[in-house]
Amino acid sequence: MSKVTDTPFDVDALIADPEIRVVVCCGSGGVGKTTTAAALALRAAEEGRRVVVLTIDPALRLAQSLGLTALDNTPRPVAGVDTSKGGSLDAMMLDMKRTFDEVVEAHATPDKAAQILQNPFYQAMSSSFAGTQEYMAMEKLGQLRTQMADGERDWDLVIVDTPPSRSALDFLDAPKRLGSFLDGRFIRLLMAPARAGGRAGLKIFSAGVNVASMVMTKLLGGQMLQDVQTFVAATDTMFGGFRERAEQTYALLGRPETAFVVVAAPERDAVREASYFIERLASDGMPLAGVVVNRAQVLGAKQLGAGRAEEAADRLESEGSGHSLAAALLRIHVDLAETATRHRGVIGRFRASHPGIGVKVVPTQAVDVHDIDGLREIGAALGA
Structure with a gap:
């Protein structure tokens, strides 16, 4: 059997590359993905990059590690960062509902936006509709990248911490799912009353969505039909913009300026998930920079076996x-x-299964990371 050759993942070269503008960290739950994203952001900032880190994970670990009492939809500067090389670090957490509201406010007249924001169906959809979080993650990433390109903010690097497990890659499907939803029979029937008007439109609407309306009426109340009809009529002209922006962000993810970092732990299930991410990224033509294997127990060469x-x-x-x-x-x-x-053994088998993919092994830490100094130590291990 031929010996497996280690392929190093040069993390410092990645974050130092001025052509890299977006780094997306993905991985299953419990592998230290949020900590890795924060440590990458801190190391990049202290090496001179102007960084904003966006977390889509609802946990508050990132805020705690960065010394902030809370994160919200607004980028906030992180204190305690060594800015001697000209870098800076801002941090934020995706607020799905607020991001959706911002999209409405930006792409509708004030009167129309107020009508949409007050609509009960919109309020339910923007808070819990399947796929909304992933789509809004695309929206927020697109907004941050546009602010960079237009010079509104002086960031030169966005680091994205994604949700755990396989849903971490659901945002890759957001444009396709959104297009299917907007072009589907159900939404066309919802639009019919607004476009046709009068009794004919109402008949088409009632006949086409009778079963669905009964289910949704139980969820949203007796005003559901009117609320949905009002919502669709108000947002009809915005649907194309939703789809266009999502597709633009999807295209951004596939460009050379973007790099994906898959985070795993040296355990069978976590490595299996990492393999899934790698295969999915390859099938979508997304640029994989390398794999970080966190929390590995490492035995020194001179230590007792x-x-x-x-x-x-x-x-x-x-x-x-x-x-x-x-x-x-x-x-x-x-x-x-x-x-x-x-x-x-787990890491060796993973390397053998994915030859040519760079791997960085980060040793387990003696204590949990909960502050800037702890993140700095993780960053040093990543760059070692």
Whole structure:
């Protein structure tokens, strides 16, 4: 069997490349993806990039790690960043509802926008409609990139922290799903009363969506039909803009200025998810920069292996109780050494399955990361 050759992932080269303007971190839940995104953003900022980091994960870990009491839909400067090289760091969290409201306000007249924002169907859809979060993630990324291009903000790098698990790549499907929704029979029937008017339009509407309306009426109340009809009539002219902007952002994700970073842990399920991400990105023609394997137990070359540590513990225990503490510590080391061996095997098999893809292994930290200094240590490990 031929030896697997390690392919390094040069993280510092990635964030130092001025041609890279967007970095998208994706991965399954519980692998340290949010921390990785924040650490990348901090390291890039302290190396001279002007960075904004956007999290779509509703957890507050990013805000806590960056020393902010909360994140919202507005980019906020992060304190404690070394700006001696000219960099800066802003952070924000996607507010799905607020982003949708901003889109409406930007692409409708004030009167029409007020009508839409007050519509009960819009309020329900903008808060919980399937796919809204992914579409609004596309909207917000597009907004940030446009602000960069137009010189409204001086950022030169956007780092996106995506939702956990396979939904992290759902935003790649947002333009297609949106187009299917807007072009589908159901939405055309919803538009029919507004376009046709009068009793004929109402008959078409009632006949086409009778079953669906009964279900939705239970959810939204007796005014559902009128609310939906009013909403569709008010937003008809905006639908094309929604689709166009989503497709523009999708195209942005496939350009050379964008880089995807897949984050995993040295565990079977997490590595399986990482393989899925890699395959999906390849099938969509999206630029993969590399893979970060977080929280790996690493055994130094001069440290005892599990077998020798266990033999030493057995010998100390046989000599009497005076060596109980040393034997207990050796037992702990045995567990760590066995974990390191298992992690090394998982990473080795992953590399063998994905030759040519750069991998950066980040050792597990002694304590949880909860502040700027902790993020800085993770960033140093990423760049090592």
